[in-house]
Amino acid sequence: EAGVAQSPRYKIIEKRQSVAFWCNPISGHATLYWYQQILGQGPKLLIQFQNNGVVDDSQLPKDRFSAERLKGVDSTLKIQPAKLEDSAVYLCASSLDPRTSGRSDTQYFGPGTRLTVL
Amino acid sequence: DQQVKQNSPSLSVQEGRISILNCDYTNSMFDYFLWYKKYPAEGPTFLISISSIKDKNEDGRFTVFLNKSAKHLSLHIVPSQPGDSAVYFCAASDGGKLIFGQGTELSVKP
Numbered sequence: 001e002a003g004v005a006q007s008p009r010y011k012i013i014e015k016r017q018s019v020a021f022w023c024n025p026i027s028g029h030a031t032l033y034w035y036q037q038i039l040g041q042g043p044k045l046l047i048q049f050q051n052n053g054v055v056d057d058s059q060l061p062k063d064r065f066s067a068e069r070l071k072g073v074d075s076t077l078k079i080q081p082a083k084l085e086d087s088a089v090y091l092c093a094s095s096l097d098p099r100t101s102g103r104s105d106t107q108y109f110g111p112g113t114r115l116t117v118l
Numbered sequence: 119d120q121q122v123k124q125n126s127p128s129l130s131v132q133e134g135r136i137s138i139l140n141c142d143y144t145n146s147m148f149d150y151f152l153w154y155k156k157y158p159a160e161g162p163t164f165l166i167s168i169s170s171i172k173d174k175n176e177d178g179r180f181t182v183f184l185n186k187s188a189k190h191l192s193l194h195i196v197p198s199q200p201g202d203s204a205v206y207f208c209a210a211s212d213g214g215k216l217i218f219g220q221g222t223e224l225s226v227k228p
Contacts, residue, residue, distance in 0.1 A: 004161070031187075042207050042218030043162070056215060091161055095214070104150065107216060108159035110158070 002026065004110035006092050012095035012116045021113045025094030031055075033107060034067055035091040036076050045093055048095065049075060076106070079115075087117045121145050122210050124219035131226050136196040139222050141208035144189060153182060153193050156221070157202045162207060164192070198226045203228035 005024040010075040013019050025032050030051050035043035036083065048056040060067070064083070069075040079086055093107040123142045131137045139153075149170045154162035168175040168182045168191070173184050181194045195202055205223045209216040 033216075040220070042209075042220050043216075044218070046214060048215065082156075093161075106164050106167060108164060109154075109160070111161045114159075 004094055005090055006090075006094075008109035008113055010114050010116075012118065013082055014118050015084055016081040018077055018078065019034055019082055020076050020078045021090050021092075021115075023075045023077070023092030023110060025092070028096075028118060029108075030072070030097040031095045031097075032069055032075050033093040034075070035039060035093065035109075036091045037091055037112070039088070044078070047081055062118035083118045084114075084117050088117055089114050120220075122208060122217050122219040124206075124208060124222050126222050126226070127220070128223045129223065130131040131198045133200055133226055133228050134197045137193075137202065137224055137226065138200045139193040139195075139206050139208075139224065140192050141192075141193075141219050142189060143210050145191065145210070145212065146186075148212055148217075151182070151184060151191050152209045152211070152216070153180075154207045154209060154218075155202075156207065157204050165206075195224075198224075200226050200228055202226050 002070045007022050020027040032049045035047045046060045047067045047068040053071045067077045089112040091112045095107045121144050132138045133137045152167040153165040156167045166177050166180045166182050167182050184223050205221045207221045208219045
């Protein structure tokens with residue numbers, strides 16, 4: 001079974017530029033998550049999608065970050081304009097629907113995109 | 119306000135001995151707990167989980183213990199192997215939303 005795919009793996013940009021990340025979840029996983037992991041910290045949830053609808057985006061800095069999941073499969077996360085403090089690893093994860101599986105379900109992570117903002 | 123804490127940033131253990139990684143949480147509504155393992159330049163890999171209705175779950179060399187009254191969980195690795203060297207994250211689920219600790223870097227020395 002193919003895992004969660006992400007691209008690019010690395011990206012270096014200057015502040016005020018824009019950047020986009022792509023994620024393809026595990027086939028059949030209805031729920032998709034984007035996390036930000038700053039060096040020395042655990043992953044922090046940015047946004048959660050259920051199919052193509054947003055379930056939770058309370059921690060997404062909406063003035064500069066946006067995400068979409070058209071057709072309920074692939075997803076893109078965009079930052080515009082980037083700031084120095086956005087330097088982090090951006091992780092995508094997917095899971096079965098916790099609501100229909102009857103319990104909190106395991107999330108499977110992609111390899112992440114390491115973003116460096118200069 | 120950190121709801122999930124791993125107070126030991128690093129742990130060094132001799133090969134063959136037991137590794138014990140600890141995690142504390144503050145929210146009694148968490149219903150599911152997970153441990154992830156992360157190698158450099160890779161995403162976190164699911165290791166083992168436990169539901170809040172249990173106090174122990176075992177999978178091979180890995181055992182997770184949950185003490186709800188103390189709001190504490192631990193991961194035991196026996197015996198530890200050099201390939202276990204990685205960063206370990208505990209996570210707690212709040213209705214499917216995972217909240218992670220800061221991680222503990224485990225080093226298993228031959």
